[in-house]
Amino acid sequence: xxxxxxxxxxxxxxxxxxxxxxxxxxxxxxxxxxxxxxxxxxxxxxxxxxxxxxxxxxxxxxxxxxxxxxxxxxxxxxxxxxxxxxxxxxxxxxxxxxxxxxxxxxxxxxxxxxxxxxxxxxxxxxxxxxxxxxxxxxxxxxxxxxxxxxxxxxxxxxxxxxxxxxxxxxxxxxxxxxxxxxxxxxxxxxxxxxxxx
Ligand code: ITT
Numbered sequence: 001x002x003x004x005x006x007x008x009x010x011x012x013x014x015x016x017x018x019x020x021x022x023x024x025x026x027x028x029x030x031x032x033x034x035x036x037x038x039x040x041x042x043x044x045x046x047x048x049x050x051x052x053x054x055x056x057x058x059x060x061x062x063x064x065x066x067x068x069x070x071x072x073x074x075x076x077x078x079x080x081x082x083x084x085x086x087x088x089x090x091x092x093x094x095x096x097x098x099x100x101x102x103x104x105x106x107x108x109x110x111x112x113x114x115x116x117x118x119x120x121x122x123x124x125x126x127x128x129x130x131x132x133x134x135x136x137x138x139x140x141x142x143x144x145x146x147x148x149x150x151x152x153x154x155x156x157x158x159x160x161x162x163x164x165x166x167x168x169x170x171x172x173x174x175x176x177x178x179x180x181x182x183x184x185x186x187x188x189x190x191x192x193x194x195x196x197x
Pocket of ligand 1 (some may be wrong): 007072168
């Protein structure tokens with residue numbers, strides 16, 4: 001594929017997505033490369049709805065195929081919160097530090113054995129011609145009682161990855177990009193593009 005628009009402003013996602021698209025697309029642009037990129041109102045109740053809305057607006061705005069990532073953290077003992085509200089768990093405009101502080105406080109009375117959680121990633125691929133495809137990924141883990149690690153972004157320091165003795169923020173970028181929810185969704189997107197070529 002020659003030119004793909006990635007409909008995200010999240011710097012952490014952009015770093016990971018650029019690596020995940022390596023060798024697949026000639027030119028990748030993100031929302032950060034345009035001055036007037038549309039600000040999609042994420043009012044869907046599912047990751048799919050929000051991802052589709054972001055990708056459709058980006059394809060319409062740019063005239064190029066667009067890919068949107070809607071993702072988040074789902075904590076079983078919190079009835080799935082923060083879920084689709086992950087980016088604004090501590091309020092609109094809240095940053096990672098405030099969101100992580102809220103997560104720690106919501107989880108403080110949850111015992112060790114009930115801290116199961118998962119990161120979910122839903123990718124929506126939309127072309128100006130009207131093709132729409134969805135790819136999903138999920139990784140299971142547990143919520144820690146204190147932050148660990150400096151890598152990644154968002155809730156990574158509070159997420160102990162199942163099967164690893166480390167938090168997501170303690171993984172190298174290449175390691176996170178081989179196992180994460182985002183990596184799994186991108187693997188499916190890559191397979192789709194290869195079969196479409
Ligand atoms: P865009 O809509 O511009 O892509 P956003 O940050 O608002 O940026 P989302 O609505 O998809 O994106 O919210 C995703 C939030 O979920 C993100 O801000 C993080 O708090 C969290 N999240 C998603 N993927 C994550 C990851 O790999 N590691 C840690 N936290 C993640």
